[in-house]
Amino acid sequence: MELRRCILTQNPCYQQGRKITPAGVMVHSTGASNPYISRYVQPDDGRLGKNPHRNDWNRPEAAACVHAFIGKTADGSVAVYQTLPWDMRGWHCGKGTSGKSANNTHIAFEICEDGLECEEYFQKVYRAAVALTACLCKKYRLDPMAGGVVICHQEGFKLGVASNHADVLHWFPKFGKTMADFRRDTAAAIEKGNF
Ligand SMILES: [Zn+2]
Helix, strand or coil: CCEEEEECCCCCHHHHEEEECCCCCEEEEEECCCCCCHHHCCCCCCCCCCCCCCCCCCCCCCEEEEEEEEEEEECCEEEEEECCCCCCEEEECCCCCCCCCCHHHEEEECCCCCCCCCHHHHHHHHHHHHHHHHHHHHHCCCCCCCCCCEEEEHHHHHCCCCCCCCCCCCCCHCCCCCHHHHHHHHHHHHCCCCC
């Protein structure tokens, strides 16, 4: 996994700067067909490419923030960009029916969606997501197989700790993957040191 850094220091979430003790990882996907990380992450580091539309998340009017993005760089290769310190509280999942929020407990990343039809792109971002989650579980001594630790946004909703969104279960099953598979693949990656 190639992990690069572009911290979204102009995002009000970063500026607020609250800390968490990471207790899990939440997997999101963006819900919009644009696989390029530059849509969300700027400035261009020579690899991301430029977003001329002034709608990236590194600006004071941004209303959401996550710890990392997975998607394409300008040349079409898939990369992982860290966008917040891992122990900073993100703004990624709102509040759930229990009144609690995984914003207070979970590190979160977004996978940039394409048109959800390309298997090659899916396999690349899935592998990168497994590697990133394995890396974070190892760093914070988290068990990806334990209940509620590695979850997607939709699972967070069902657990009462996130707003009602479909991601990533509107996408992964199209290519035969469940979140149970994702957790198993993450555990296997940690075991093999494969990340
Ligand atoms: Zn989400």
